[in-house]
Amino acid sequence: MANKRNMQPHKTQMPEQKPEIRNSNFAEVAWGYTAEMAVNEAKRCLECKKRPCVEGCPVGVEIPDFVAAIAKEDFQAAYDIIIRTNALPAVCGRVCPQETQCESKCVRGIKNEPVAIGRLERFAADYAMSTEQKGREKAASNGRKVAMIGAGPASLTCAGELAELGYEVTIFEAFHRPGGVLIYGIPEFRLPKEIVAKEIEGLEKRGVKIETNVVVGRSILVNELFDKENFEAVFVATGAGLPTFMNLSGENLNGVYSANEFLTRINLMKAYDDAYDTPVVKAKSVAVIGGGNVAMDAARCAKRLGADVRIVYRRSMEEMPARNEEIHHAMEEGIEFHLLTAPTEILGNDEGWITGLACRRMKLGEPDESGRRKPVEIQGSEFVIDTDCMIVAIGNTSNPIIMNTTPGLDVNKWGNIVADEKSGATSLPGVFAGGDIVTGAATVILAMGAGKAAAAGIDKFIKEKHN
16 A cells, blocks of 8 residues: 555646636636646555445446556556546546545545546546557457447447447437537537547447437337348437426427527537527526536536526525536536525516516425425515526436337336346347436436446347357
8 A cells, every 4th residue: 555644635636717717618627637737646546455446436447557557657558447448538537426436435535535536537538639549459340230329428338348349339329420418418618529529439440330310210210220230239328318397387488498409509519609500599697497417517508608697496505416516617607506496487578588487485395205305385485587598407308219119128107218237138139228218317427337237238148149
């Protein structure tokens, strides 16, 4: 174990744009570590024998090994260690909730701050990209074909794992660009699209084929992938992209968006860039409903488009599900928080545009089924928030197109595909599923973990079929 004496108790700070500057541009907020910063932070690792941080990683990155390589200034070795188990390290280093996963298990965090594992992962990945280091080579083909439906983090991970085993993998994506939520959901200032493109390019170099503008369930059916295209297994990872609304009066008014539509227009269709003719309301005042990461993303995008922005959330700050970092950044950027507040009606004018949001104050009662205290209305506390745009960010459900066009595929009461947690196997032989289409909306890294598990399940299924 490393010498604990004189060890820096806190994480090495990562430089970032000042809030008053970044809240009007879409450039990346955090700038990443320099080599000196990364080495300094890596030397904080205690090199624990039991390696609890690895247990906290859904894809099983050998964290102490890559951290030790950075401490020795062997940055390429660090990257090589990471990509043995993680196909998207530059993505994960930016958007994973490390504070509740690997870093929550870090022994240094017992008395001081944990090692900044996510920042170090980002550094290693960015180093490899900036120096154009080689990733993993294309494996020899085993002649077996596997299809992925959706090009989000679950499919990208599953595809990378199977390509490494020699499978001929084709990803079918409905949009014109691959990446799923990494492209249409997470804003440029948190995850630059160039980073996602480079990660995907690395997969393509390993033999993964990607076909865009293909809507499986419309352009081609799942059973046709088997019968006509000769795929031996299909992995369904279409995410949870169907927005949930509140069923309030006035939801059809102009200026009312789902967070999905708003973020897709901003991120995938580049509405923030005047060079692109993507229609989006440039509002003066925006109300974002919800308290998760998607709500923070929508609010911070709206702020960058020039609006005064407030987040309206029916519980208190302690119950807010968004990452602490995202809440902190939103507050720094001047976004207001209206807590213990619930919308009751959306108000509009004769031209059909939103003009305000009728709300009611709330108080916290007993915990609900999620374990959080249930909000209870305070009678007589009604008030109105003047706003010319409202963004609903209260969750998503699964698009039913695959389920409705694939007979025999079991779904649960929420409309999610039923799949084995360890293998991704569904009720149909050869059909596997993972990510948000199975769990409901979750994190990027959990979707990647599901893709990794499904790859092992698919490999086992195909090998057993031919033995």
